[in-house]
Structures are given as C-alpha cells and as structure tokens.
Amino acid sequence: MRMHSFDLVGKQAHFRKYYANNTALSFTLPPRTTMMGIVAAILGRPRDSYYRELAPENLKFGIGLLSPAKKSFHRLNLLKILGDSDFRGQKGRIQTPFELVMPIHPRKEDLIYRIYLAGDQDQLMDEIANQLKVRSNSYNLSLGVANFNAALRNTRLDMKVEERKELEEYISLSSAVLSDDVAALKLDKDKKIRIEEDLTPAAFIDDFDRELAAMHRIVYTTDGSKLCARLKVPHYRIDNAQTQEAFVLLD
Template structure:
C-alpha cells in the first residue's frame, strides 16, 4: 500500500461549522470535504468540479493534528443580507463572533496538520497526479489555505511511503490521526507522563452528493487529541502503519 503524506502549516485556521448560521464556529481539524478542496487546489481542479473524482470511493484521506491549538472568538463585520439585493452592502453591517484556531503563542507558534492519502483501485490516476504535484517540484497549482482564503498555508514535508502496512493490536497504542469514534475500545485516563488528556470529538462532513452539489451524503464522527500529541487508545479492527522502527506512525482513514 502506498500512502502520501504532507503537512499543511499556517498561523491561523478556520473550518466553519456549516450548521451554525449566526456564529462562525470552527471545527478543530479540517473535515474531509475541506481536504478534498486542498487536493483540488494542488491539482488545479476548477471550483465544485472535483466532488466525484476525489470522493472516498477513489481516495482515502486521513488527517492528524501535529501542534497544540487553542480557539478564540473575535467579532468581525459581515454584510447584513436579508435578500439578494443586499449583497451590495446597502443594508450595512452586522457584527458576528468568528472562531479562530491558532497556536498558544501567536508570535511564535504555527498550526500544523498532517494529511494522509492513499488510493483505491479506481483512484490510481488522480493519486499519481497528486504525487507528482507534491513531490515533483511543481508544487500546488492554486494557493492553499487553512479554511478561509486569508489564512494562507504552506505545503511542507511531502513523502511517499511505499511500504505502508496494516496491523491490529489489543494494546493501548499511539495514533497520529483522527480515529473513528466507533472504533475506540479504551482510552487511558491520563497520558504516560501523568498529564491530563486533551481530547475532542466532532462530527465532520465527508462527501458531497455529486459535482456542483454541496449536499452532504456522508459524515465522519472522529476523536482526536488537541495538544499536539498522538491519541493513546485501544482500537478494534485494523489500522495502517507507515515509517520505520525509529519513527512509526499509526493512522486511520476517514470512513
């Protein structure tokens, strides 16, 4: 199994929770639909044209949080829109809370997500194009961001793991990606160093109905650590391992 990994790094992030219509709240990690947009920007796909080509039937995607994060609310001016005629700003503005993800120290810290990609039997062509873009030197076709366009992101540390393998265990282990909640059997009460756990569970949008249609057809309920450390858990079923004995990463793809 081949697994492509790369990091998305930026100062701030915002992945809007689509069901909050009067407060711009943010998911802590990019949903699969956002990752599809990132891949589409790397490949140069036009807007709303990639929902079928990058669907979970063709590419399996995973994501991990590599740095500690915090969330803070800021009040921003938005256009007050009550009808299509108000998009010119004639109704004035309204202030709404806007949730921003950042590191603990904004001057020094960054937000870093690791993306994992592997193809199914029908996704080999797109996967090959993605590998060429990430590793071939040409870089992304369009600029990348962590959610909104003004939160720009860099693509770093791209690697192709040719010998990814599956495994399973009844032991508590470290997992470097989000994990589906239904796969979790046991969570330790504290970390190995005695510190408390910093965990979140979120329901993330996964796939759209089809190209040009932003209606959801699947969701992912996942659990993950927000302190930049791997999630320690005992899981049921198989997982994927990449790397060697010096630095092994265990991950699960968004299902």
Template sequence: MQVLVFDLVGKMAHFRKYYANNTAMSFSVPPRTTLMGVLAAMLGLPRDSYYEALGGQHLRLGVGVRSPLKKSFHRLNFLKVEASRDLDGSKGHIQLPFEIITGYDLTRDMVRYRVYVAPTVSGQPVFDQLVGQLMAGKGPHFALSLGTANFSATLENVQLHQQARPTTSQEVQEFHSTVPTDRIQHLPSTLTGGVALSLEEELLPADFMGDYQRELVAMNRVLFSTDGQPLRAQVTGEYLELHEYGETQRLLFLE
C-alpha cells in the same frame, strides 16, 4: 499500500461549522470535505468540480494534529444581507463572533496538521497525478489555505510511503491521526507522563452528493487530541503503521 503524507502549516485556521447561522464557529481539524478542496487546489481543479473524483470511493484521507491548538473568538464586521440587493453594503454591517484556531503563542507558534492520502483501486490515476505534482517539486497549482482564503497555508514534509502495511492489535496504541469513534474499543487514562491530554470529539462533513452538489451524504465522528500528542486507544479492525526517522506513526482514515 501507497500513502502520501504532508503537513499543512499556517498561522491561523478556520473551518466553519456549517450548521451555525449567526456565529462563525470552527471545527478543530479540517473535515474531509476541506481536505478535498486542498487536494483540488494542488491539482488545479475548478471549484466544485472534484467532489466525485476525490470522493471516498477513490481516495482515503486522514488528518492528525501536530501542534498544540487554541481557539479564540473575535468580532468581525460582515455585510448585513437580507436580500440579494443588499450585497452592495447598502444595509450596513453587523458584527458576528468569529472563531479562530491558532497556536498558544501567536508570535512564534504555527498551526500544523498532518494529512494522509491513499488511493483505492479506482483512485490510483488521480493519486498518481497528485504524487507527480508534489514529488516533482512543482508545488500546488493554486494557493492553499487553512479554511478561509486569507488564512494562507504552506506545504512541508512531503513524503511518499510505498509499502504501508495494515496491522491489527489488541493492545492500547498511540495514534497520530483522528480516530473514528465507533472504532474505539477502549480508551485508557489520558495521562501521558503525568500531563492530561486535551481530547475533542467532533462530527465532520465527509462527502458531497456529487459534482456541483453541496448536499452532504456522509459524516465522520472522530476523536482526537488538540495538544499535538498522540491519542492512546485500543481500536477494532486494521490501522496503518508508517515508519520514518525512527518514529512509528499509526493512523486511521476518515471513514
């Protein structure tokens, strides 16, 4: 199986939880729907036109946390809009809490996510187009961001693994991606080297109904570490192993 791997890196991130009305809370990791938007920006696809082409039936996507994350709330001024005529700012402003993801030290730390992309049989053409775009050094067609447009992102460590092989194990393994909760058979003590890991479980939007239709048809419930360390778990079924620079990365795709 071919797997395209790259890091999304930036100073700040915000992936808004769509069900929060008066508080802009953020998911800790980019949902699959956000990753679809990132890939669409790389390919130069028009807004909302890629939901089917990059959907779960064509591309398998995974994501992992590669740097310690911290969340903090800040109050931002938003337009007070009660009707469409209020978009001109005539109603004034309202302050709302806005949750931002950063590293522990804002002056030197970066937010870093590792993204994994693999094609299904029907998704091979769009996958080949994506590989050709990135491996040729052309870079993304549109500017990338970590959620909102003002939180710009860059690509690093772009690699193509040609022969990633599925494997299984009944042992506890270290996973470098988010792990679907229903795949976890056993979760041992989170202590690693005497230090407790920070774990989070979230329910993330996965796929839209169709092009230009932003109604959700699938969700992903996943568990992951927010301190950049692998998650130790025993899982059911197959997972992928990637080998690079003497390191073995184990990953599960968002399902």
C-alpha cells in the same frame, strides 16, 4: 494501496461548521470535505467538480493535529454591500463573532496539520504525487478561509507503510479516529491531555451538489499529543530510523 502524506502549516484556521451559512463556530480539524478541497486545489480542479473523483471509494483521508491548538472568539467588522457606495462603510459596519483555531503562542508557533492520502487508482495517485513534488499548486492553499494562507511541508510520497491488526493492544495514534472504531481509550491520570469529539461532514452526493452523503464522528487530541486507543479496526504504521508513527484512515 498507495499512500502519500504532507503537512499543512499556517498561523490560523477557520473550518466553518455546517449548521448554517452564518455560524461563527469552527471545527478544530479540517473535515474530509475540506481536505477534498485542499487536494482539488493542488490538482487544479474547478470548484465543486471533484466530489465524485475524490469520493471515499477513490481516495481515502486521514488527518492529525501535530501542534497544540486553542480556539478563541473575535469580532469582525463586516460591511453589508448592496451598492458601490457601501464599500466606503458609510452605513456603518456589522460586528460579527468569528471563532479562530490558533497555536497556543501565535507569534512563535504554527498550526500543523498532517494529511494522509491513500488510494488504489494509480492515475490519481501519480497526479497528486507529481503536484506535491513540484509544489506547483493551481490554486492558493488555505486553512479554511481564503486569506488564512497555508504552506506545504514534509511531503512524503509512496510511503512504506505496514498495516497492522492489533485489536488487543493500545496504539498511540498520530491521527484522528472514527469514534465507532475505538474500543477503549487509555488515559494517564498523572498527565493532562485534551481530547475532542466532533461530527464532521465527509462526502457530498454528487458533483456540483453540496448535499451531504456521509458524516464522520471523530475523536482526536488538540494539544499535539498522541491518542492512546484500543481499536476495532486495523491501523497503519511507519517504523524506520527517522520516525515511528501510527495512524488510521477515516474512510
């Protein structure tokens, strides 16, 4: 199985939760369905046409938050557009709550997400590698909302990764992990750590059909630290002079 990874960097994010079209809440990490959209934007796939191509059996994802993050609510003054005159705001604006994911110090820091890609289909993995190499995205990359621009950094192609099955050991993970794959967490009582668990959308039934086919319940840290866990499944490790990194895939 071949693996690539890249960092997605931006100032703020909003990954709308699936409860309703107008919910103000945001996931902290991009769900798998959002990561599918990011890869599709890199590949230049039309909207909603890639659900089957990037399904779990064809491409596996992992995700980690490398920078400390916080959430905060803001009010947006939205316009209700029914006609041309409404663009001038003559009928007033509607204040709408909106949850943002941001770095702790937005002026000095960035949000940094690390996305892992793994697959056996050489044609798909080659196309992803070529697009990441030339940095020529067909569509703009964003952190959930179109105007929350994101940049690609630290692209790693065909990584040398070792699969390990250490079910009795605690592993310091750089990525989120499925809750069902965690046997135990190891917490240091003298060290503060922020951990979240969330239920996120993972896959759609078919192309142009946004009905959910699967969900992921995941555990992850939100302060940029590693999650120390004993796992029920194998994990992947990169161990060289530049980095020591352990992660799992969500599929």
